[in-house]
Amino acid sequence: SPKGNYATFSLIENSEVKQEKMEVFITDDGYNQTPDTKEKVSTANLVKTQFGIYSVAKDSVYFVNFSKLSHIQDVPEYYKTYDNLKNKEKEDKLIVALSPVYNEDGSFAITEIRSQDNKDRWIVSLNLENGSFTEI
DSSP: OTTSSEEEEEEEEOOOOOOEEOOBOOOTTSSOBOOEEOOOOSGGGOOEEEEEEEETTTTEEEEEOOTTSTTTTOOOGGGGGOHHHHTOOOOOOOEEEOOOEEOTTSSOEEEEEEETTSSOEEEEEEETTTTEEEEO
16 A cells, blocks of 8 residues: 555465477577477466455455455356256356555555456455455
């Protein structure tokens, strides 16, 4: 926050993603090279994140529970047509909370939350004192 009373951060649980290789046959030195490349796009690349708030005055950390966001457990309509997906247990979508934007005196914080599949977005007002939020 602008006054320095609070600091926000994200914890990311890294997933074990296999690094892809790409052969380069034509190089300046005449030898083959195998550099690492960007991993393939898949749902295996999605990671769990937590949004934390550190209170300097209380010297304590607390995490915001975003499970009360509207439509966070919605599934696509096509799930109803597949037997293995139709009765799938509902769970929260994996999300990422972006850095908050504060007003000048730091008494008000707004942050954008995105689902990692880029299907949903939320804008929330954060209460930094207790880690609660209000959906806007």
